[in-house]
Amino acid sequence: MAIKVYGSMFSTATIRVLLCLTEKDLDFELINIDLASGEHQMPHMLSRNPFGQIPAFEDGDVKLFESRAIILYIVRTYPYKGTNLVSHDPKQKAIETMWMEVECQVFDPAVVGLAWELWMKRFLFGQKEDPAIGLEKKLDCLLDVYESRLSESKYLAGDRYSLADLYHVPMIKFLMDTQTKEVFEAREHLSAWVRDILARRACLKAYCYTGEDAAAATALTHGAHTAVATAVMATISDEIRVTLAPARPSALPGDPPNSGDAPTASTLRRSARIVGARPDTTVPPQGGSTHPPQSPAFGPISDA
């Protein structure tokens, strides 16, 4: 298989790349990188990404890192496969690019703080989360702009699903499992958009790849009905959440078969410190965010 993705189910950046690959209906191999043991910082991974982040990507002799750069390579290289995710009309393309940048520069920085408060502090550091009211208020203002935009067009860049929408999926999928879901559901057009982009077959398939249920992924590949896929996803999603609770002494789904002992709360905490603030590594479930407020490990490659 030509395309290889070195990543983790705990990485929103990895999931972003998988979303693109499943939308483009491309075959690929997902090689799980064990964040808990710091595998992303080991020489074999530093040779793939010198900043020690995931995902890393290989397509024959093309070797890349940075999830959004990988995605742009994929859509440029395979324009006629699967879903067309980019426009060729110059003005439309400019609008798509603008909303892709909004995700990266405005949306993502706003939600990583929430992810820190709502997930990481409690699960990885055993701290009580602070009321996320301030952060949610900021998100609230931001989502007003999204609601206004989505009242004008079905998708962010127009009437067609594009990379602008796809880029948002991983963090939105995470937030839908937190109390912040309510601020999305309070908005008619925004919540319709969220339901739409999360129910896409390619999206469900990508999340199956990040879990351990390869059979479910295979079923989806061969055209399982969306309702079935949703049920499968719900199961996998629950499983992931339960397994992540530090107290449960089981292997993480997606761990390599011979990866040794299951990670403990301690190893998860260590991993969180390692990946603390790496934009292209960290994800809410794994712990950490690009810039968690008062994160104990703010800044990239702090432990390199």
Add this chain to the structure above:
Amino acid sequence: MAIKVYGSMFSTATIRVLLCLTEKDLDFELINIDLASGEHQMPHMLSRNPFGQIPAFEDGDVKLFESRAIILYIVRTYPYKGTNLVSHDPKQKAIETMWMEVECQVFDPAVVGLAWELWMKRFLFGQKEDPAIGLEKKLDCLLDVYESRLSESKYLAGDRYSLADLYHVPMIKFLMDTQTKEVFEAREHLSAWVRDILARRACLKAYCYTGEDAAAATALTHGAHTAVATAVMATISDEIRVTLAPARPSALPGDPPNSGDAPTASTLRRSARIVGARPDTTVPPQGGSTHPPQSPAFGPISDA
């Protein structure tokens, strides 16, 4: 004049767009937005960018925001003007895109914290800066990767200046006026690259546009010698630094002629709160960063 940029000399994002326009040798009009009075949050600017950030951009009926999206529009729309800043070879283009993403996802988040410590706290909030040793250490590790990369090729994406290099200019230009200059100068290939990209004629010209010396900009447009341009830039740069000191009761260079009283330390602080954490608005001199650690105004559109 068809192209209009609504921005500010205090905004690295604005400067990023100007750098592209000067490299592409395009005529444009820079409309100064008075951050100190919160002009970027006023209706006429919110209609140009609903997130209340600068720059905003107009080229005829094309209206955009987000500096990197604007730049990609410019290079796609005017491929044969001025410097060719993007490659057409697919593999080379992928490498360029990867290093453009590195700037955005790795480099920028690392240096905005430094900008906060080294500039904003002292000048805008009257606080003593904390030793930036931790932040500089993180930058140090990151710059090792850059040094390694630049020992392989003259520019980040290869042997030719590209958007990957241009994206880095605004923050590097700022850091060269701080103690952090030393960590760049300690690396042979990195410091050669910095000297090269900051000495480009288009770069000097862009910085003239952000100052008040329109004559200097005009001189550069008509082919002033680089040494002369450097001298002009040094003058303008000094002027900007001195004028920014809160105690000096003078108008900010670049303020509209009828903008009223010169900003005081108080108005600068207010402005800093307003633009606190907006990636596409904030710049070190104005105060704030995308995610300043423990910033009193973390988060986007907090004051919208």
